[in-house]
Structures are given as structure tokens and as C-alpha cells.
Amino acid sequence: MFNKQQGGQVAANAKPLFAGQAGNRQAAAFKKPLKDLGKMIEQRAYHVRLEKHSKNSNRPSDQLQQRNAANRRPSKNIGRRINVSKNVAKTQKSQGNAASKNLRITPMGGNEEVGRNMTMFEYDGDIIILDMGIQFPEEDMPGIDYIIPNISYLKGKEKNVRGVLLSHGHLDHIGAAPILLKELGYPPIVGRDLTLALVKKKMEDFDKNSAQNLKIMRINSVSDKMRLGKFEIEFFEVEHSVMDAVGVVIRTPDGTIIHPGDWTMDKNPNHKMVTYDHLSKLPSPRILMLESLGATHIEPADKPESEMYKNLENLISTANGLVIIGTFSSQIERIGKIIEYAESIDKKVALDGYSMKMNIEIAKELGYVKAHKKTLISVNEIQKHPRNKVVVVCTGAQGEGNAVLSRIVNDEHRFVHVQKNDTIIFSSSIIPGNERTVQRLKDDLYRKCDNVIHSDILDVHVGGHSNAHDIQDILKQIKPDFFLPVYGNHYMLKEAAKLGEKVGIKKENIFVLDNGHQLEVHENKAKVLPNKVETAYVMVDGLGVGDVGEVVLRDRQLLAKDGMFTIVVIIDSKTKKIIGTPQITSRGFIFVKENFDLVNATKRVVEKVVKEKTSEDLPVNWDYVKNNIRESVGSFLFTKTERRPMVLPVVIEV
Numbered sequence: 035m036f037n038k039q040q041g042g043q044v045a046a047n048a049k050p051l052f053a054g055q056a057g058n059r060q061a062a063a064f065k066k067p068l069k070d071l072g073k074m075i076e077q078r079a080y081h082v083r084l085e086k087h088s089k090n091s092n093r094p095s096d097q098l099q100q101r102n103a104a105n106r107r108p109s110k111n112i113g114r115r116i117n118v119s120k121n122v123a124k125t126q127k128s129q130g131n132a133a134s135k136n137l138r139i140t141p142m143g144g145n146e147e148v149g150r151n152m153t154m155f156e157y158d159g160d161i162i163i164l165d166m167g168i169q170f171p172e173e174d175m176p177g178i179d180y181i182i183p184n185i186s187y188l189k190g191k192e193k194n195v196r197g198v199l200l201s202h203g204h205l206d207h208i209g210a211a212p213i214l215l216k217e218l219g220y221p222p223i224v225g226r227d228l229t230l231a232l233v234k235k236k237m238e239d240f241d242k243n244s245a246q247n248l249k250i251m252r253i254n255s256v257s258d259k260m261r262l263g264k265f266e267i268e269f270f271e272v273e274h275s276v277m278d279a280v281g282v283v284i285r286t287p288d289g290t291i292i293h294p295g296d297w298t299m300d301k302n303p304n305h306k307m308v309t310y311d312h313l314s315k316l317p318s319p320r321i322l323m324l325e326s327l328g329a330t331h332i333e334p335a336d337k338p339e340s341e342m343y344k345n346l347e348n349l350i351s352t353a354n355g356l357v358i359i360g361t362f363s364s365q366i367e368r369i370g371k372i373i374e375y376a377e378s379i380d381k382k383v384a385l386d387g388y389s390m391k392m393n394i395e396i397a398k399e400l401g402y403v404k405a406h407k408k409t410l411i412s413v414n415e416i417q418k419h420p421r422n423k424v425v426v427v428c429t430g431a432q433g434e435g436n437a438v439l440s441r442i443v444n445d446e447h448r449f450v451h452v453q454k455n456d457t458i459i460f461s462s463s464i465i466p467g468n469e470r471t472v473q474r475l476k477d478d479l480y481r482k483c484d485n486v487i488h489s490d491i492l493d494v495h496v497g498g499h500s501n502a503h504d505i506q507d508i509l510k511q512i513k514p515d516f517f518l519p520v521y522g523n524h525y526m527l528k529e530a531a532k533l534g535e536k537v538g539i540k541k542e543n544i545f546v547l548d549n550g551h552q553l554e555v556h557e558n559k560a561k562v563l564p565n566k567v568e569t570a571y572v573m574v575d576g577l578g579v580g581d582v583g584e585v586v587l588r589d590r591q592l593l594a595k596d597g598m599f600t601i602v603v604i605i606d607s608k609t610k611k612i613i614g615t616p617q618i619t620s621r622g623f624i625f626v627k628e629n630f631d632l633v634n635a636t637k638r639v640v641e642k643v644v645k646e647k648t649s650e651d652l653p654v655n656w657d658y659v660k661n662n663i664r665e666s667v668g669s670f671l672f673t674k675t676e677r678r679p680m681v682l683p684v685v686i687e688v
Contacts, residue, residue: 129186129187129567129568130187130550130552130563130565130566130567131552131563131564131565133159134156134554135157135158135159136157136288136554136555136556137155137156137157137286137288137289137554137555137556138155138156138157138552138553138554138555138563139153139154139155139291139321139323139518139547139552139553139555140153140154140155140156140187140550140551140552140553140567141153141154141520141547141548141549141550141551141569142154142163142183142184142185142187142549142550142567142569143167143169143182143183143184143549143569144165144167144206144520144521144522144549145520145521145522145524145527145547145548145549145551146523146524146548146549147169147523148169148206148327148521148522148523149167149168149169149170149181149206150167150168150169150181150182150183150206150210151165151167151206151207151521152164152165152166152167152183152210153165153293153323153520154187154188154567155265155284155291157263157264157265157286157288158264159194159264160194160196160262160263160264160265161188161191161194161195161196161263162195162196162197162198162199162262162263162265162267162284163195163197163198163199163221164198164199164201164282164293164295165198165199165200165201165207165208165295166182166183166198166200166207166208166209166210166211166214166215167183167204167205167206167207167208167209167210168180168181168182168205168206168209168210168574169181169182169206180209180573180574181571181572181573181574182209182210182213182214182572182574183210183214183569183572184568184569184570184571184572185214185217185218186568187567187568188218192217192218192219192221193219195218195219195221196221196222196262196263196265197221197222197223197224197251197262197263198211198215198218198221198222198223198224199223199224199225199267199282200223200224200225200229200230200233201225201229201279201280201281201282201293201294201295201296202229202274202276202278202279202280202295202296203228203229203232203233203276203277203278203364204276204296204364205364207295207296208229208232208233208236209236211223211233211236211237212233212236212237212239212240212241212244213240213574215237215247215248216241216244216247220247220248220249221249222249222250222251222262223248223249223250223251224251224252224253224260224262224267225252225253225278225280226252226253226278226279226280227252227278227400228276228277228278228366228396228397228400228402229278230250230252231396231399231400232393232396233248234248235392235396253269253280256269256270256271256280257269264286265284265285265286266284266285266286267282267283267284267285268282268283268285269281269282269283270282270283270294270310270312270313271308272294272295272296272297272308273297273298273299273308273498274295274296274297274298274498275296275298275362275364275365275367275368275497275498275499276364276365276366276367276498277366277367277397277402279295279296279297280295281293281294281295281297282295283313283316285316285317288555288556288557289318289319289320289321289516289555290316290317290318290319290320290321291321291323292313292316292320292321292322292323292512292514293322293323293324294310294324294325294508295325296325296327296498296499296521297325297499297500297508298497298498298499298500298504299500299504299507299508309511310508310511310512311511311512313511313512314511314512314513318515318558319515319516319555319558319560320512320513320514320515320516321514321515321516321518321555321560322509322512322514322516322517322518323518323520324505324508324509324517324518324519324520324530325499325500325520325521325522326500326505326519326520326521326522326526326527326529326530327499327500327521327522327526328499328500328501328502328504328505329502329505329519329522329526329527329529329530329533330502330525330526330529331501331502332501332502332503333501338496339496341493342493342494342495342496343371343375345492345493345494346359346372346375346459346461346494347375349457349459349487349494350372350375350376350379350381350425351379353422353456353457353485354422354455354457355421355422355453355454355455355456355457356416356421356422356424356425356426356450356452356453356456356457357424357425357426357456357457357459358425358426358428358439358442358450358452358456358457358458358459359372359425359426359427359428359458359459359461360428360429360430360431360438360439360458360459360460360461360462361427361429361431361460361461361462361495362429362431362462363387363389363390363392363393363429364393365461365462366393366394366397366402366403367402368461369385369390369393369394369403369427370394370397370402370403370404370405372425372427373394373403373405373409373410373427374404374405376409376425377405377406377409380423381423381424381425382408382409382410382411382415382419382423382424382425383405383409383410383411383424383425383426383427384410384411384412384413384415384416384424384425384426384427385410385413385426385427385428386413386426386427386428386429386438386450387428387429387430387437387438389429390427390428390429411424413426413449413450414448414449416449416450417449421453421456426450428442430442430475431460431461431462431472431475432462432464432471432472433471433472433474433475434471438450439475440475443475443478443479443482444478452479452482452483453483454482454483454484455484455485456483456485457483457485457487458479458483458485458486458487459487459488459494460472460476460486460487460488460489460494460495461494461495462495463489463495463497476488502529502533505530505533506533506536506537509533509534509537509539510537514539515543515558516543516544516545516555516560517531517534517539517543517544517545518544518545518546518547518553519531519534519544519546520547524546524548527546528546531544531546543560545560545562547562548566549569550566550567550568550569551563551566551567552565552566552567597620597621597622597623597624597679597680598620598621598622598623598679598680598682599618599619599620599621599623599667599671599679599680599681599682600618600619600620600621600681600682600683600684601616601617601618601636601640601663601667601681601682601683601684602616602617602618602619602684602686603616603617603640603644603663603683603684603685603686604686604688605644605648605685605686605687605688606687606688607687607688608650609650610644610648610649610650610654612641612644613688615637615641616636616637616640616641618633618636618637620679622679623671623677623679624675632671632674632675635670635674636667636670636671639666639667639670640663640666640667640683642666643659643662643663643666644659644663647659647662656685656687659685660683660684660685663681663683663685664681664682664683667681667683668681
């Protein structure tokens with residue numbers, strides 16, 4: 035964000051600040067500007083953590099939104115510093131609609147973005163929740179780690195929450211659980227083995243021993259049935275890119291909700307295909323809530339997984355050097371099969387990336403991944419084996435600045451160094467928004483290695499989400515009475531709605547809801563209620579949850595765009611005249627030593643404002659003076675540069 039050259043220097047021709055007999059008194063007082071500057075920054079709600087950013091100063095600014103929390107270990111103490119109820123209450127605009135005994139469906143997140151998935155269901159005073167996910171930050175959110183759902187609506191209703199259903203173990207569905215479960219008083223959570231184990235691990239990473247507070251209801255089989263308050267819950271198999279994904283059926287007297295979570299049509303022809311025809315026999319009205327991320331993907335379905343594995347196996351077996359495979363840490367089944375195949379041809383596998391090692395360790399404990407203890411080696415043991423006998427499976431295929439693959443390509447990895455005859459495989463899709471970053475990563479790898487393989491040239495990845503054909507297929511199988519596209523940007527949901535019309539669902543029975551909209555279903559009729567539930571972003575930055583709002587974010591955006599311009603003025607308390615000259619520091623705006631004319635002209639603007647707005651005979655409102663300095667300098671700099679930095683005037687009276 036700020037390069038070294040623009041780090042801001044005090045002008046070289048600046049006159050001495052302190053001279054004469056009053057020098058000692060003035061010099062002592064000069065310690066105060068730093069304190070006042072800190073206050074001004076606080077007043078502007080500027081919370082940038084300099085230490086954190088200095089460690090990552092070589093990271094492109096557009097990668098801030100691409101940092102994957104799964105690729106770095108979160109602070110174990112974060113849970114001790116948060117107060118979501120206090121923070122989100124500040125943004126409350128509406129508490130929804132008056133209480134009703136009818137069924138209500140409310141997306142709390144995930145319906146206007148990719149991520150932050152959470153849906154609330156209400157019936158006759160009881161509440162259940164499906165998923166508690168995070169959203170990774172957008173380009174205009176510098177410093178934000180991730181975003182979680184806003185639960186201000188649930189304040190005072192914690193005892194009404196009968197349970198939380200977790201569809202699968204991806205962060206956009208479980209990532210917020212350690213924070214939100216605590217705020218809701220730890221209601222029971224429902225999930226399959228791997229999902230529950232991942233939640234437990236995240237709980238412990240956030241706050242040691244917090245997992246002991248969990249009340250767990252394990253799904254032993256998709257044939258299980260359970261009751262949560264007045265809701266009857268059933269389950270069904272779904273196909274997705276992580277093990278133990280499950281679809282849910284929620285029965286109420288007002289309607290039967292069918293929600294597959296994230297899903298795709300089965301791409302494995304070697305076993306009995308997953309179908310959904312049986313769901314069409316559920317009681318009406320059937321309300322289908324369907325992930326619609328791929329509604330705009332009209333290309334034919336992906337090739338079978340078997341072809342992908344065949345290609346991966348061929349690349350691993352024929353490699354003349356080190357094999358490096360970048361993939362998502364959540365691709366547990368794929369990683370397990372890579373380990374299994376490497377073992378069969380007497381190759382070693384090194385896993386790198388905290389989230390990947392954690393996920394595979396959990397999967398091993400559950401018996402989902404099997405590997406001989408001699409097959410898996412630590413990444414620091416690579417040099418002990420021939421390069422063509424080692425496979426490194428790592429995170430970072432999205433180009434995240436601190437992830438393993440980026441450190442490898444930047445020669446910052448302690449143990450892995452790329453050679454020309456190595457083979458590097460991108461076994462992952464590109465998350466929307468990461469295109470430029472991934473392209474730069476590929477370019478850098480192509481410069482270092484002759485064998486870079488990705489999906490553009492060979493099928494080495496199969497996605498876990500549906501396309502337009504899949505959406506139409508499942509709609510035909512389930513035959514819902516009401517259709518709610520979910521989990522995606524608004525345009526994706528609208529395109530999914532069009533697909534629903536194409537297969538015969540009446541337009542009036544298709545509802546594209548924004549976050550916070552409440553759909554009420556009663557007596558085979560559905561309507562969107564007039565008032566929305568508050569769903570404003572709750573942003574997580576380091577140890578702070580919800581303490582970064584629109585004002586702070588706006589200041590960060592300004593700083594990232596045009597930098598900061600600080601002016602320190604020492605005023606004689608008796609004469610009201612400036613002692614010495616104003617001192618100017620620039621950060622991220624100009625390089626002071628190369629812009630003497632602009633700096634000196636700015637000093638004259640400051641001197642003019644102080645002269646015009648002060649009087650030796652009258653008390654001075656220094657806040658008024660500082661505001662005038664800020665406005666005058668800001669306008670002046672804009673006329674000269676067409677840029678407007680954050681101007682921070684500090685006036686010290688001595």
C-alpha cells in the first residue's frame with residue numbers, strides 16, 4: 035500500500051522549530067504532537083495495524099480481500115475480546131415484522147454475496163438456523179479479515195433458538211460458528227462427523243477449551259430423524275466437494291422446506307448416482323431453497339472425476355522432478371486419493387498449509403483418509419529424498435499473499451524451491467475476484483518451471499457446484515411448489531429464477547430474496563413481508579469483531595487511495611503566531627523531498643489560515659482552526675494534484 039519511497043519525509047529545507055530562550059519549553063512541548071496525532075487518528079477511526087501490514091508490505095494491495103483465513107492459524111484468544119451483541123446493536127435498523135405463528139424464512143446472509151451463508155427459520159415462536167458461514171472481504175475492504183452474519187435480530191431470542199444445522203464443513207458455512215454460537219448461548223448443533231470435527235477444531239483455535247461448551251447432535255445416517263422444538267428434521271444425500279455434506283428437510287404444518295446446501299449433480303459413474311426424485315413425494319407445499327452459484331454456467335457438465343484422477347495420477351507417476359499440487363484445503367477426498375496413489379508408487383507426500391494439515395489430520399482420525407506413517411513426511415524432510423519421489427500438496431492456488439504456493443514462487447519458502455523440471459499443478463478453480471492474482475501467480479511459476487498444469491490445458495479439477503443444466507434437472511426431479519434461489523450474488527439468483535420458469539414453475543411462486551427479507555408461508559400461500567431484518571456486515575479485523583464500521587472503512591479506503599498528509603503547527607499561546615514553520619509529513623501521497631514547491635506552497639496556505647482565524651486579543655477555538663486547515667489544505671492539494679489525501683492537522687499551543 036505504501037512503498038518505501040513514498041514513506042513520507044520531513045522537508046529537507048525545514049527551518050529549526052526551536053530557537054531562542056524559549057527553546058527548552060518549546061522542545062518539551064514538541065513531544066505532544068505525536069500524542070495529539072494519535073488522538074486525531076483515533077477520532078478519524080483509523081485502526082490500521084502497522085505491524086501487521088509491514089510484515090506483508092510486499093503483498094499487492096488487491097490481495098487483501100483474497101486472504102483465506104483457512105490458510106493461517108487464527109488467534110487462540112479472539113473469543114475473549116469480542117462482544118458481538120454490543121457492536122451489532124449499533125447498526126440495528128429494523129427488528130423485522132411482528133411475531134407470528136406462521137412459518138417464516140429469513141436469509142441472514144448469502145443471498146447478495148458469495149459466502150456468509152446463514153438462514154433462519156421461525157415457526158410458532160421456535161427458531162432454527164442453517165449454517166453460520168463467513169465471507170471473505172471485498173476489494174474495497176482493506177485490512178478486513180472476513181465478514182460474519184449479523185445476529186442483532188436474535189438478541190433477546192437466544193432461548194428460542196432450538197438448534198443450528200450445519201450442512202457441510204466449508205468456511206462459508208461454518209466459519210462464523212465459533213463467534214455466533216457463543217453469542218447465542220451455545221444452542222445444539224447438528225451435523226455429520228467431519229463437519230462437527232472441523233467446527234470443534236475451529237472452536238479450539240479461537241478460544242481454548244471452548245469446544246467443551248458445544249451441545250452436539252450427530253447425524254449417524256441420512257435416514258435419521260429428529261425434532262428441534264416444533265420443527266421435524268430429516269436429511270438426504272448430496273454430492274459436493276467435501277465429505278459428509280448433507281441436505282436437510284424441515285417439516286412444519288405450514289410447509290416442507292428442502293435445502294441441499296451446496297451441491298452438484300453426481301459426477302462419479304462408478305457408483306449409484308445421487309438423485310432427488312424421492313423428495314417430490316414430500317408433503318406440499320414443498321419449498322425448495324437451492325444454491326444457485328452456477329446459474330450462469332451454461333456449458334456442458336464437467337467430465338467425470340475418474341478422468342481428473344487419471345490425469346493427476348499420470349502427472350505424478352511420470353514427473354522427473356518435484357511435484358507440487360496447489361488445491362483447496364477442503365478437498366479432503368482428493369488429497370486422500372493423491373496420498374493413496376503416491377503411496378502405491380512408492381512416493382512420499384508432504385502437506386503444507388495449516389488448514390490443510392489440520393483437515394487431513396482430522397480426516398485421518400475419522401478414518402476418511404488412510405496413509406502409512408512413512409508415506410506422509412514433514413515439509414522440512416523433502417531434501418532427504420530424491421526430488422522425483424516427493425509430492426507436495428499445499429494451499430495457495432488462489433494466489434493468497436501468505437499462503438504456501440506464493441511463498442514458494444517468491445523464494446520465501448524455507449524448504450521448497452522450484453526447479454525447471456519440477457511439475458506444478460493447479461487442482462482448483464478460480465474463486466471470483468481472484469482472477470488477476472491467480473494469473474500473476476501462474477506467470478511467475480511459468481518463469482521458474484517448464485511444467486505448469488492447470489484446468490485450461492488439462493482436466494485436473496472438478497468443481498463441487500452445480501451449473502444451469504444441473505439446476506434445471508433437480509427442479510424437474512423435486513417439483514417444488516415454491517422456489518427460492520439462494521447462495522449467490524443477486525444476478526445469479528435472478529438467472530436461477532429464470533431457469534425455474536423454464537421448467538414450468540409459475541413466476542409468482544419464485545421468490546428472489548435479499549438478505550433480511552422475510553418470506554411467510556401459510557395455507558399454501560407465500561408472501562414477502564414489508565420489513566427487513568437487519569443484516570448489515572459485521573466485519574472481523576484481527577481481534578475486533580464488529581468494531582470496524584462504515585466510517586472506519588471509508589477512512590481506510592481514502593488512505594489506500596490517496597494516502598495521508600499530516601501538518602504539525604506550534605503556536606505561541608500569547609502572540610497566537612506560528613513558531614518556526616509548519617512541519618509536513620506525507621504517507622502514501624507524495625515523496626516530500628521531491629516536491630519542495632508543493633510542500634512550501636502548502637505551508638503558506640496553513641500560515642494564512644492561522645493568521646486569518648486567530649487573534650491575539652480573543653480566545654481561539656482551535657478545533658475551528660484545525661477544521662479550516664483541513665478544508666483549505668485539502669482543496670489546495672486537490673487543485674494541484676487532483677488527489678485528496680486524508681489531511682490531519684495537529685495544532686500545539688505552547
